[in-house]
Amino acid sequence: MNSKTATSPSAQPRFNLPYLANTLGGLFGQSVAGVEATPLEGDASTRRYFRLHPHYRSRGRGPDSLMLMQLPEPFPGEKYDFVRIQKFLEGLNVPVPHLYHYDAAKGFVFLQDCGDITLEQQLQNCDEAELRSWYRQAVDMLADMQFRATQRIRPDCPAYHLRFDTAKLMWEMDFMIEHYIEGLLDLKLSDTVWNALRHHLQRLCSELDRQPLHFTHRDFHSRNLMVHDEGLVILDFQDARMGPSQYDLASLLRDSYHVLPEEFVSDMVDRFISLKKQKEKRDVDADEYRRVFDLMSIQRNLKAIGTFAYQKHTVGNGRYEPCIAPTLNYIRTTLKLHDDWKGLRHALESAIPELAA
Known part of the structure; x- marks a missing residue:
C-alpha cells in the first residue's frame, strides 16, 4: 500500500500492509510479499472501497486483484446484512461478487473484483x-x-x-x-x-x-x-x-x-x-x-x-x-x-x- 493511499483523507483506511499480506496469504494459501491498495471513488454510502493487488512470492491460485469493502465501523458478534444476503443470493446462483472473507472484528469484507465498468x-x-x-x-x-x-x-x-x-x-x-x-x-x-x-x-x-x-x-x-x-x-x-x-x-x-x-x-x-x-x-x-x-x-x-x-x-x-x-x-x-x-x-x-x- 503506498503512502498516498494511506494518508488520503477521503479513504480513511483502517488497515496496514502486514494485515493485508497476512490475511490474503492465509486466504489463498501462499506467501504475499506486498499489497497495493487503491481507494475507489465513494458513493452516497458510508462504506469505503479499495482495490487490492497482492504480490505473491510464487505463482498460485490467488486472484490478481480483489475488492476490500471497509464498513464505517466493525460489528463484532453481529451477522452483517451484506454478508447474509450475499450468501443467500449466491446460493440461488444470482450473479453477485464472490465473498472471500469477512473480518467482523475489524469491519472488512473481501470480495471478488468485478472490474470498473458499470x-x-x-x-x-x-x-x-x-x-x-x-x-x-x-x-x-x-x-x-x-x-x-x-x-x-x-x-x-x-x-x-x-x-x-x-x-x-x-x-x-x-x-x-x-x-x-x-x-x-x-x-x-x-x-x-x-x-x-x-x-x-x-x-x-x-x-x-x-x-x-x-x-x-x-x-x-x-x-x-x-x-x-x-x-x-x-x-x-x-x-x-x-x-x-x-x-x-x-x-x-x-x-x-x-x-x-x-x-x-x-x-x-x-x-x-x-x-x-x-x-x-x-x-x-x-x-x-x-x-x-x-x-x-x-x-x-x-x-x-x-x-x-x-x-x-x-x-x-x-x-x-x-x-x-x-x-x-x-x-x-x-x-x-x-x-x-x-x-x-x-x-x-x-x-x-x-x-x-
Missing part, C-alpha cells in the same frame, strides 16, 4: 441494438432473481423481516419533503399545501402497501450493475427487503442515471410481464401491473430526489444534483398518464414549482 458507463457508447441487448439481460436477470428469491427466502435472510409498508414508504416521502422541498429548494409550504401533499402521498403509499410482496433489491439500477465477463453482476444488495414486484423494475427502467425513452420502457415492462407469467405459471393482469409500475415509479423517483437533495444540501456532495432534473421529468410524465391521480399531481405541482413548469 452498466451506466457501458451504455454511453452503445447503439440501439446494444442498448436493447443489455437491458434485456438486466430485465431477465431481475425476473429470475425476483422469482427465485421470493420462492426461497426464509427467516434467516434479513430481507424476510423488512418490507415496504406504508410507514416505510411515507418515511421516504417525508425525507424528500424535508431535504428537497424545504431544504434544497428552501420553500416554506403553507399548512394547506403541506396537508394536501401528505394526504395524497399517503394514499399513494397505502396503494403500494397493498401489493403482493416480492424480494426487492431496493437499488437495482445502472450504477449497481457491473459489466463483467460479458455479463452483469449485481452490487449493493445489502438493503434488500420485501415489496411490490414493480419496485426494482421501476428502479431499472426509470433510472435517474440513464434516461430511457418511454416506448423502450414500455417494451421492457412487457418483457418482464411475459417472464413473470412464465416463471409463476399464472396469468398476470398487464394493465394492472403497468398501473402499479407507474405508481411505484413516482414514489421511487420522489425518494431518489430526496436522497440527491440530502447529499447536496446536507452532506455538501453535489455529485447527484444533475440527476434531479431528469428524475423530476419522469414524475411529470408519469403523473400525466393517470387521470385518477390528478389530486397527487396537483399537490406535487403546488409544492414543487419545477413540476408545474
Whole structure:
C-alpha cells in the first residue's frame, strides 16, 4: 500500500500492509510479499472501497486483484446484512461478487473484483441494438432473481423481516419533503399545501402497501450493475427487503442515471410481464401491473430526489444534483398518464414549482 493511499483523507483506511499480506496469504494459501491498495471513488454510502493487488512470492491460485469493502465501523458478534444476503443470493446462483472473507472484528469484507465498468458507463457508447441487448439481460436477470428469491427466502435472510409498508414508504416521502422541498429548494409550504401533499402521498403509499410482496433489491439500477465477463453482476444488495414486484423494475427502467425513452420502457415492462407469467405459471393482469409500475415509479423517483437533495444540501456532495432534473421529468410524465391521480399531481405541482413548469 503506498503512502498516498494511506494518508488520503477521503479513504480513511483502517488497515496496514502486514494485515493485508497476512490475511490474503492465509486466504489463498501462499506467501504475499506486498499489497497495493487503491481507494475507489465513494458513493452516497458510508462504506469505503479499495482495490487490492497482492504480490505473491510464487505463482498460485490467488486472484490478481480483489475488492476490500471497509464498513464505517466493525460489528463484532453481529451477522452483517451484506454478508447474509450475499450468501443467500449466491446460493440461488444470482450473479453477485464472490465473498472471500469477512473480518467482523475489524469491519472488512473481501470480495471478488468485478472490474470498473458499470452498466451506466457501458451504455454511453452503445447503439440501439446494444442498448436493447443489455437491458434485456438486466430485465431477465431481475425476473429470475425476483422469482427465485421470493420462492426461497426464509427467516434467516434479513430481507424476510423488512418490507415496504406504508410507514416505510411515507418515511421516504417525508425525507424528500424535508431535504428537497424545504431544504434544497428552501420553500416554506403553507399548512394547506403541506396537508394536501401528505394526504395524497399517503394514499399513494397505502396503494403500494397493498401489493403482493416480492424480494426487492431496493437499488437495482445502472450504477449497481457491473459489466463483467460479458455479463452483469449485481452490487449493493445489502438493503434488500420485501415489496411490490414493480419496485426494482421501476428502479431499472426509470433510472435517474440513464434516461430511457418511454416506448423502450414500455417494451421492457412487457418483457418482464411475459417472464413473470412464465416463471409463476399464472396469468398476470398487464394493465394492472403497468398501473402499479407507474405508481411505484413516482414514489421511487420522489425518494431518489430526496436522497440527491440530502447529499447536496446536507452532506455538501453535489455529485447527484444533475440527476434531479431528469428524475423530476419522469414524475411529470408519469403523473400525466393517470387521470385518477390528478389530486397527487396537483399537490406535487403546488409544492414543487419545477413540476408545474
